[in-house]
Amino acid sequence: MSNIKGVPQNVEDKLFSVKYKPCEKSHLQPTPSDCARCKTKPCTTFCPAKVYVWDEEGNQLLVGYENCLECGACRIGCTYQSIKWEYPEGGCGVTFKNG
Amino acid sequence: MVQKEIVLQKQMADVIIVGGGPAGISAATILARAGKKVVVIERGNFAGSKNVFGGAIYAKPTAEIFPNFEEEAPLERCNTEHRYALLGEDDGTVISYKNPIHCQKGETNSYTVIRAKWDRWCAEQAKKEGAYIVTETIVREIIIKESKVVGIKTDLEEFYAPITIIADGVNSLLTKQLGLRKETQPKEVALGIKEVITLSKEKIQDRFNLDDKTGVIYTIAGGPMLGMLGLGYIYTNQESISIGVGVSLEELQKRNIKPYEILNELKEHPSIAPLIKDGDLKEYSAHLIPEGGYNSMPKILGNGFMVAGDAAMFVNNVHWEGTNLAMLSGKLAAETAIVALEQNDFSEHTLELYKKKLKHSFILKDLKTYRNVIPTLEHNASAFLGFYPKKINEFMEMFTSVDSIPKRQKYRTFIKNIFKERNLFKIALDMLKLLKLVWGVIVR
Numbered sequence: 056m057s058n059i060k061g062v063p064q065n066v067e068d069k070l071f072s073v074k075y076k077p078c079e080k081s082h083l084q085p086t087p088s089d090c091a092r093c094k095t096k097p098c099t100t101f102c103p104a105k106v107y108v109w110d111e112e113g114n115q116l117l118v119g120y121e122n123c124l125e126c127g128a129c130r131i132g133c134t135y136q137s138i139k140w141e142y143p144e145g146g147c148g149v150t151f152k153n154g
Numbered sequence: 155m156v157q158k159e160i161v162l163q164k165q166m167a168d169v170i171i172v173g174g175g176p177a178g179i180s181a182a183t184i185l186a187r188a189g190k191k192v193v194v195i196e197r198g199n200f201a202g203s204k205n206v207f208g209g210a211i212y213a214k215p216t217a218e219i220f221p222n223f224e225e226e227a228p229l230e231r232c233n234t235e236h237r238y239a240l241l242g243e244d245d246g247t248v249i250s251y252k253n254p255i256h257c258q259k260g261e262t263n264s265y266t267v268i269r270a271k272w273d274r275w276c277a278e279q280a281k282k283e284g285a286y287i288v289t290e291t292i293v294r295e296i297i298i299k300e301s302k303v304v305g306i307k308t309d310l311e312e313f314y315a316p317i318t319i320i321a322d323g324v325n326s327l328l329t330k331q332l333g334l335r336k337e338t339q340p341k342e343v344a345l346g347i348k349e350v351i352t353l354s355k356e357k358i359q360d361r362f363n364l365d366d367k368t369g370v371i372y373t374i375a376g377g378p379m380l381g382m383l384g385l386g387y388i389y390t391n392q393e394s395i396s397i398g399v400g401v402s403l404e405e406l407q408k409r410n411i412k413p414y415e416i417l418n419e420l421k422e423h424p425s426i427a428p429l430i431k432d433g434d435l436k437e438y439s440a441h442l443i444p445e446g447g448y449n450s451m452p453k454i455l456g457n458g459f460m461v462a463g464d465a466a467m468f469v470n471n472v473h474w475e476g477t478n479l480a481m482l483s484g485k486l487a488a489e490t491a492i493v494a495l496e497q498n499d500f501s502e503h504t505l506e507l508y509k510k511k512l513k514h515s516f517i518l519k520d521l522k523t524y525r526n527v528i529p530t531l532e533h534n535a536s537a538f539l540g541f542y543p544k545k546i547n548e549f550m551e552m553f554t555s556v557d558s559i560p561k562r563q564k565y566r567t568f569i570k571n572i573f574k575e576r577n578l579f580k581i582a583l584d585m586l587k588l589l590k591l592v593w594g595v596i597v598r
Binding site: 058059061062069072073095100101103124125126127128132136140141150152153 | 413438
């Protein structure tokens with residue numbers, strides 16, 4: 056049912072195969088001052104759901120928390136370990152049907 | 155009298171278990187079976203809905219908790235074969251061990267399962283035994299009174315019990331909150347990403363040389379992960395295959411690579427691509443794997459609590475075993491809790507029994523055996539996971555190609571090239587490290 060014809064290369068399309076129940080508020084809160092001084096911004100590459108995108112113009116980290124797979128990589132891999140990371144509220148967020 | 159009333163009010167359960175994964179549900183099943191009042195708090199819609207793994211559960215440890223699982227549980231395939239693939243950039247060497255006996259009753263070794271179905275089935279068994287499972291609920295806080303853990307707080311309620319089993323997974327916010335561990339570091343975890351790809355039963359069986367029931371496990375090194383602390387895998391399900399990679403978060407962070415690009419590349423490797431050709435993506439997923447092992451374990455018990463499963467870093471990072479360690483650590487925690495409840499003593503001293511049991515089991519023994527493997531590989535990744543795997547494939551290329559060059563000349567050229575690329579001293583040092591590693595695993 057949730058099958059996607061073929062296996063897409065880009066992550067946005069891969070994420071279409073994932074079932075989410077939307078949460079009202081973000082469970083991911085980066086610390087803007089740390090993001091601004093962070094040179095490598097590794098979260099924008101290693102996040103498997105491409106949740107984090109650096110907005111050059113706005114000089115800020117955009118957080119697409121709705122796509123979060125709740126793995127916790129950003130919590131541990133953030134250069135300053137300063138992303139306030141919580142589980143989304145009970146029952147919402149990702150539901151893996153084939154984990 | 156008054157005092158007794160207060161006690162009664164707090165005794166909402168004998169044991170609270172945080173997390174409905176393999177560790178928590180196993181503990182719940184054993185406790186409920188012994189007639190104890192157990193509450194499991196699970197954050198997902200159902201047990202298993204937040205869980206991801208590679209693909210297999212292990213028959214013998216599972217039977218210790220669910221004796222009839224082979225007849226009743228939703229299983230995909232029993233694995234009769236394990237293939238180890240060492241991939242070069244485009245070539246690859248595969249070693250396979252197959253033994254059909256592992257699909258016979260009493261001889262089974264491991265089964266592939268889909269976690270959403272499997273974990274849910276396990277939770278059903280716990281419920282049948284009498285455990286109470288609360289879903290869609292997050293434990294926000296551990297309640298401590300007089301330096302004892304006495305219960306937990308959710309968004310809406312408080313639950314009290316003399317024992318809490320913390321099985322909240324690899325991200326274990328609760329062990330951190332209790333100060334049982336420092337913040338996990340990127341080198342202590344691997345980021346696992348996985349794709350479940352739909353293929354017809356016939357295609358799976360033809361491509362992987364299987365029959366209706368049997369399955370194969372691939373452990374994959376090299377390819378897009380050459381020189382990197384990372385491994386790939388394939389598991390065969392009934393009508394899908396699971397393919398994924400687990401790469402040290404530190405590697406990803408340092409090298410600035412996207413994990414899904416590694417997986418994309420792996421799927422395009424000539425040794426892998428034909429296996430998954432024309433499949434459709436059923437689900438993409440990600441999860442962390444605790445790889446720190448023995449050296450990264452938190453404090454696993456104290457007054458009124460025990461820690462089990464991924465939350466305690468119980469993963470055998472060499473064999474990639476996790477569910478079995480989780481289930482059995484849950485069982486041992488439950489057995490300890492039963493003793494403590496009988497003695498009506500929930501002190502750290504009594505719960506030390508949990509650690510004693512773990513030490514006597516394969517869990518802590520295996521973690522100790524392999525304690526130096528990951529650090530050694532990490533420090534020598536370019537050699538052990540890059541240079542040598544490439545050389546093995548080059549050797550196979552040389553050995554299997556027929557080109558009218560005299561064999562002795564080919565051997566000599568091959569050996570000469572090795573020393574050209576890596577000097578004798580370095581090679582000797584590598585061998586020494588390898589010997590030390592093997593010695594550490596086998597002897598001390």
